[in-house]
Structure formats: structure tokens, C-alpha cells
Amino acid sequence: MTTHYLSKSKIMAGRQCEKRLWLAVYRSDLIEYGSDVEQRFAVGEDVNDVARAQYPDGVLVTYDHGAMAAVEETRRLLNEQPDTPIFEATFKAHDVLVRVDILKPCREGFELIEVKSSASVKDYHYEDSAVQTWVLECAGIPVKAIYLCHINKHFMYPGNGDYRGLFHYENITEEVQELSHAVPQWVHRYREMLSGNEPEIEIGPQCTDPYPCPFIKYCRGEETEYPLRHLPRISHQLIDALTAEGIEDIRDIPEGRLTNDKQEWVRRVTIAGESELRPEAAEVGEYGYPRYYLDFETIQFAVPIWEGTSPYKQLPFQWSCHIELASGELRHEEYLDTSGNSPMRACAESLIEIIGEEGPIFTYGHFEKGVLNALAARYPHLADDLHKLTERLVDLLPIMRRTYYHPDMLGSWSLKDVLPTIAPHLDYGSLGDVQDGNAAGTAYLQIINPETDPFERQRLVSELLAYCEHDTFAMVELVKYLSNGVPTTPTT
Numbered sequence: 001m002t003t004h005y006l007s008k009s010k011i012m013a014g015r016q017c018e019k020r021l022w023l024a025v026y027r028s029d030l031i032e033y034g035s036d037v038e039q040r041f042a043v044g045e046d047v048n049d050v051a052r053a054q055y056p057d058g059v060l061v062t063y064d065h066g067a068m069a070a071v072e073e074t075r076r077l078l079n080e081q082p083d084t085p086i087f088e089a090t091f092k093a094h095d096v097l098v099r100v101d102i103l104k105p106c107r108e109g110f111e112l113i114e115v116k117s118s119a120s121v122k123d124y125h126y127e128d129s130a131v132q133t134w135v136l137e138c139a140g141i142p143v144k145a146i147y148l149c150h151i152n153k154h155f156m157y158p159g160n161g162d163y164r165g166l167f168h169y170e171n172i173t174e175e176v177q178e179l180s181h182a183v184p185q186w187v188h189r190y191r192e193m194l195s196g197n198e199p200e201i202e203i204g205p206q207c208t209d210p211y212p213c214p215f216i217k218y219c220r221g222e223e224t225e226y227p228l229r230h231l232p233r234i235s236h237q238l239i240d241a242l243t244a245e246g247i248e249d250i251r252d253i254p255e256g257r258l259t260n261d262k263q264e265w266v267r268r269v270t271i272a273g274e275s276e277l278r279p280e281a282a283e284v285g286e287y288g289y290p291r292y293y294l295d296f297e298t299i300q301f302a303v304p305i306w307e308g309t310s311p312y313k314q315l316p317f318q319w320s321c322h323i324e325l326a327s328g329e330l331r332h333e334e335y336l337d338t339s340g341n342s343p344m345r346a347c348a349e350s351l352i353e354i355i356g357e358e359g360p361i362f363t364y365g366h367f368e369k370g371v372l373n374a375l376a377a378r379y380p381h382l383a384d385d386l387h388k389l390t391e392r393l394v395d396l397l398p399i400m401r402r403t404y405y406h407p408d409m410l411g412s413w414s415l416k417d418v419l420p421t422i423a424p425h426l427d428y429g430s431l432g433d434v435q436d437g438n439a440a441g442t443a444y445l446q447i448i449n450p451e452t453d454p455f456e457r458q459r460l461v462s463e464l465l466a467y468c469e470h471d472t473f474a475m476v477e478l479v480k481y482l483s484n485g486v487p488t489t490p491t492t
């Protein structure tokens with residue numbers, strides 16, 4: 001059996017799915033990451049930086065000269081500076097390489113500190129730390145305690161770079177030491193598997209747990225036009241059962257086979273090949289005027305940057321609002337804070353200022369309600385006004401889910417999937433780089449970064465404004481369609 005070099009991340013890929021590990025080794029060209037992966041890496045780096053800052057005398061082992069140089073440098077530091085915490089301490093044993101976030105000397109050994117940007121300990125964190133513990137022990141490093149250092153979501157940033165209390169240290173020594181006994185079997189098993197052909201593993205719950213697998217597109221292969229997975233909330237068991245019956249396309253499911261009403265509706269409309277709008281949708285047209293169409297853009301930080309904010313709270317920096325009058329006049333208002341300072345209060349105040357005393361406020365989903373409630377809790381002097389706004393909210397998403405389906409929506413009622421079916425000229429593809437919430441967050445971070453080129457900043461500001469405006473204009477079109485059932489066309 002060939003000895004394959006493994007790393008902690010490879011072993012963890014194998015823990016998720018052996019095929020994922022095999023593909024990572026032999027077919028890394030097939031990897032396709034989601035749009036949020038860049039942001040996740042950036043968050044991880046921020047969190048690591050702050051965690052390291054808690055150990056001012058710590059020394060970082062870089063990877064600039066490759067793995068073996070990092071192993072050598074770690075060994076040198078352990079010999080020459082035995083009392084110094086080491087960041088990214090690198091070890092290799094049995095051809096398995098691991099890098100420890102923080103290795104802290106303690107009485108008669110070391111503490112292994114694994115830094116995570118999550119707000120709690122997850123099951124896979126134990127396995128992750130077990131791999132490291134096993135390698136360290138094999139390399140002759142006595143591990144006396146193991147901590148999972150994760151974000152304390154109750155932390156409130158007092159400002160001035162004071163992040164004491166941002167992390168919660170969970171002692172996971174016992175669980176990890178027990179689990180570390182299983183690591184040699186994992187390593188043996190994966191080496192054996194890697195010496196063979198690509199494992200035959202079907203798509204299943206493992207493809208998104210604990211992470212979305214970057215090989216999903218490859219594993220799905222050539223799909224039919226309306227694959228079963230587009231049936232709303234379909235279980236893996238039902239997909240497996242239907243596939244075993246030779247059914248791969250929604251249109252091939254026989255009548256009476258599905259017991260879920262929503263799934264049956266999607267099946268029927270897909271077979272019919274044209275959209276269905278239920279008559280009760282027209283009730284939306286009974287709402288009075290003025291009508292408001294509201295959308296927020298928000299940002300969340302693992303490491304808060306604004307005083308008085310906590311990790312992973314949705315903090316609005318932008319809103320867009322279309323205002324439709326009984327006369328048919330349509331006005332657009334918007335707010336985008338590009339100062340880099342805490343934008344929430346100005347967001348709330350500017351919104352209160354433009355929204356009148358009466359009239360429905362349409363949103364798509366309940367996200368806006370959560371944002372308004374959080375703003376009310378943050379700014380008690382604005383709470384009355386903000387609560388009055390939440391009382392007028394009309395969520396279009398559940399109405400759409402109940403009353404409208406088009407085969408091209410492929411089982412999704414997201415605005416981006418619904419819109420092209422009723423207003424093709426408003427396709428999100430016509431926007432620039434900012435076409436979804438992740439891209440909006442990334443653009444905002446670039447805008448408030450003082451190092452961003454002024455022309456680039458201006459371009460991003462324009463794109464962000466266009467994106468948010470697009471969302472609220474889409475809702476105007478949606479309400480029009482629900483009210484009269486006529487697909488919309490360009491006004492120009």
C-alpha cells in the first residue's frame with residue numbers, strides 16, 4: 001500500500017466522506033467553492049489574529065518555506081524558547097502533518113488550543129482536535145490539556161481594541177483524548193482507500209454536513225431537467241426510493257406517489273410546463289396606499305468592529321425603499337452608510353424619516369422584521385417608531401409560496417428564482433459584481449476599507465445601491481403580478 005501523506009484537513013475531509021478525500025487528492029481540479037467561502041476564510045483569519053493577540057509573547061511559525069521548514073522551525077522554538085506560546089506549531093508523525101493554532105507551554109507539557117470562529121463546540125471539532133493530539137503525542141509532545149477556543153456570542157465590544165471576553169475556552173481534553181485512540185484506524189483506512197479507485201458513494205446527508213462539499217457538482221453529474229432534489233423538502237430517503245424505482249425526473253413521478261401537498265403541486269405544475277397562480281393571490285391587491293417595499297442589507301462580524309455590538313449580529317448598513325402611491329407614482333428612497341462608522345442608528349433614523357404613518361410595508365421574508373426589532377432593542381428612543389413599522393409589515397414570501405409556482409423556479413421561492421419567471425427583464429444577472437447578499441457584504445467591507453482605491457470604492461457604492469434598489473423594485477413587480485396575474489414587461 002502506498003503511503004499517502006495526509007494532513008488534518010484531508011483526514012477531516014475523509015471523516016465527512018471518503019469520496020471527498022479521494023477527490024481532494026486526485027481530482028482537486030473539480031473543486032467548486034460556494035460564493036461564501038472567501039468570506040469564511042477572511043473571518044477565520046480575523047478570529048485567529050485576535051486569539052493570538054491574547055498571547056503577546058507568542059511566536060508565529062510561517063509556512064513560507066513549506067511544511068518541512070515549518071516542522072524544523074517548531075522544533076527549534078521548542079528547544080530554544082520552551083516557555084513561549086507557538087502559533088501554527090507544525091508537527092509531522094506517521095506522515096501526517098498538523099498545524100496547531102496555539103501551543104501553550106504548561107506544567108510538564110503543553111496545552112493545545114484550537115481556535116474556531118463558530119459560536120459553540122460542534123461534534124467535528126472533537127475529531128479535528130483528536131487528529132492533532134494524536135500527531136503531537138506521536139511526535140513526543142506531551143499534551144496535558146485541549147481547549148476549543150470559540151466565539152462567545154454574548155460578548156459586547158467595549159471599543160478601543162479590547163477583545164477580552166470575546167472567546168470562550170471549552171476544556172475538551174477528556175473527549176478528545178479518548179477519540180484520539182481512533183485516529184490510527186482512520187489514517188490506515190484512508191491510506192487503504194486512497195490506494196484504490198474512486199469510491200462509489202452516493203449523494204446523501206454527508207454532502208452538506210458539516211460543510212457543503214465542493215465536489216457536489218461533480219457528484220451530481222449530468223442531471224435531468226427537473227431532478228427530484230428540486231421537490232420542496234424532499235428527504236434523502238424519498239429520493240433514494242424513487243431512484244430505486246428508476247425515477248430521476250419530477251415529471252416521471254406517477255400521480256398519487258407523493259403524499260406531501262407542496263411536492264405534489266410542484267410535480268403537477270412541472271408536468272404542465274406552465275406557471276400556476278392561485279386566485280387567492282389577488283388579495284394582495286387589496287392593500288391600500290401608499291405602499292412601501294423595503295429591503296435591508298446587513299453585515300455581521302465574528303470579531304465586532306463597532307462599540308456596543310456583539311459577534312454574529314446582523315447589523316444594517318443600507319436600505320432601499322420603493323414608495324408607491326395610489327396615483328401610480330413610484331418613488332425610490334435609499335440609504336447607504338459608507339463612513340465605516342457604526343451605521344445602524346443612521347439607518348434606523350433615516351428610514352423612520354421617509355416612511356409615513358400608514359400603508360403596508362412589503363418585505364420578502366421575515367429578515368427585515370428581525371432587523372427592525374433588533375434596531376428597536378438597540379435604540380430605545382426609536383423603539384416606538386420602529387415597532388410601529390413592524391406592525392405594518394407584509395411578508396410576500398409565504399404568500400408566494402402558497403399561491404405561485406413556475407417550473408423554472410426549480411423548487412425555490414427565493415426572489416432571484418421567482419423574478420425571472422414573472423419579469424424576465426429584471427434578471428439579477430444584469431447586475432454587476434453584486435448579485436447576492438454575500439457579494440453585498442464583501443462590497444461593503446471593501447467600501448469601508450480606507451485602503452480601497454477611490455474609483456473602485458465609487459464603483460462598489462453604485463453596484464451596492466443598484467442591487468438593493470433592484471430587490472425592492474422586484475417586490476413592486478411581484479405585487480403587481482399577484483394582484484392581476486399579468487407578467488410584467490419593461491417600462492421603457
Ligand code: SF4
Pocket residue numbers: 016017018019020021023201202203204206207208213214215216217219
Ligand atoms: S458531494 Fe457528497 S458524495 Fe460527493 S464527494 Fe462530496 S460528500 Fe461525497
